[in-house]
Amino acid sequence: MVDGWPWASAFVFVAGLAVLLFSARYFVSAIASVASALGVSPLVIGMTVVAFGTSTPELVVNSVAAWRGETALAFGNIIGSCIVNVGFVLGVTALIRPLDVETTLITREIPMLWVAASALLILALDRPINRAGADLLSRSDGLILLLLFAIFLYYTAIYSAACRAIEGVRGVEDKGEQFENRPAGRQLVIAALGLVGVSVGADWTVEGAVDLARAFRMPENVIGLTVVSIGTTLPELATCVIAARAGNSSIALGNVVGSNIFNLLAIGGLAAVLSPVAVPPGGQLDLAVMAVLSMLLLPLAIRSGRTITRGEGALLMSVYVGYLVYRIFA
Numbered sequence: 001m002v003d004g005w006p007w008a009s010a011f012v013f014v015a016g017l018a019v020l021l022f023s024a025r026y027f028v029s030a031i032a033s034v035a036s037a038l039g040v041s042p043l044v045i046g047m048t049v050v051a052f053g054t055s056t057p058e059l060v061v062n063s064v065a066a067w068r069g070e071t072a073l074a075f076g077n078i079i080g081s082c083i084v085n086v087g088f089v090l091g092v093t094a095l096i097r098p099l100d101v102e103t104t105l106i107t108r109e110i111p112m113l114w115v116a117a118s119a120l121l122i123l124a125l126d127r128p129i130n131r132a133g134a135d136l137l138s139r140s141d142g143l144i145l146l147l148l149f150a151i152f153l154y155y156t157a158i159y160s161a162a163c164r165a166i167e168g169v170r171g172v173e174d175k176g177e178q179f180e181n182r183p184a185g186r187q188l189v190i191a192a193l194g195l196v197g198v199s200v201g202a203d204w205t206v207e208g209a210v211d212l213a214r215a216f217r218m219p220e221n222v223i224g225l226t227v228v229s230i231g232t233t234l235p236e237l238a239t240c241v242i243a244a245r246a247g248n249s250s251i252a253l254g255n256v257v258g259s260n261i262f263n264l265l266a267i268g269g270l271a272a273v274l275s276p277v278a279v280p281p282g283g284q285l286d287l288a289v290m291a292v293l294s295m296l297l298l299p300l301a302i303r304s305g306r307t308i309t310r311g312e313g314a315l316l317m318s319v320y321v322g323y324l325v326y327r328i329f330a
Contacts, residue, residue: 009211016204023197076224087320094313142272149265
């Protein structure tokens with residue numbers, strides 16, 4: 001490590017992360033209000049704009065990192081965010097209140113997460129058939145991931161329409177999150193300002209993270225896997241903790257699963273399209289841990305009466321903390 005603490009880099013990183021999270025909150029809220037004013041149902045807004053909106057920090061940070069050629073940082077943040085979501089966010093939430101698991105999560109969302117994790121794992125670990133002779137997410141791999149995400153969105157929209165037709169408007173809206181119909185013009189301005197703030201915050205976050213990695217002689221993917229991932233996952237953590245404390249623990253699991261699908265397919269696909277993402281040293285193990293944690297969700301969800309218990313939450317936390325310590329000090 002270089003002499004002295006890199007205060008300037010740390011300040012840029014913390015300031016960028018603060019601007020990013022603050023702006024993302026208002027951006028998502030404004031977009032949800034505009035969608036509601038246009039007649040989009042609360043259920044569809046909740047399953048798309050809000051669920052995926054909590055991943056806005058990851059989306060912009062990784063897009064900026066890929067655009068700037070910092071693909072190791074993007075890789076670490078994409079995989080790290082998924083590991084943090086399952087190991088830390090779900091672990092903390094289950095410790096607060098056991099998580100009730102809805103049937104649709106078992107039959108639809110978690111299997112789709114399996115598909116997403118398996119697809120990324122297979123596409124990234126393709127050294128035997130890759131012309132570059134290395135594990136790599138190419139632009140064509142990114143397009144495949146984006147196609148899978150489009151299929152998931154289409155299936156979600158069809159399912160939402162079917163629920164609305166069967167249960168009626170009142171029944172569906174009672175299950176969805178409610179959004180105020182605020183003036184659309186004002187919300188568009190707030191959304192535009194929020195988008196500018198998210199972009200500026202993401203640029204500062206990436207710049208500060210890269211400088212910190214170099215100052216401490218740590219690989220950029222490890223910085224992305226740890227500090228950046230934890231920081232950009234704060235919206236998911238806040239959403240899940242609030243939902244659990246309010247007694248809506250099933251929402252927490254749905255938010256984590258939806259965010260991970262968005263991270264792996266949409267963000268991973270976009271990052272690879274912007275700039276091919278090479279798997280950095282140690283990245284193969286990161287991919288394996290991400291896949292194992294994703295696969296664990298289904299057996300944890302269906303046992304104990306479709307409830308993720310506090311003991312299982314402690315298990316997830318232990319796996320996450322153990323792996324985090326290993327990656328930092330190994």
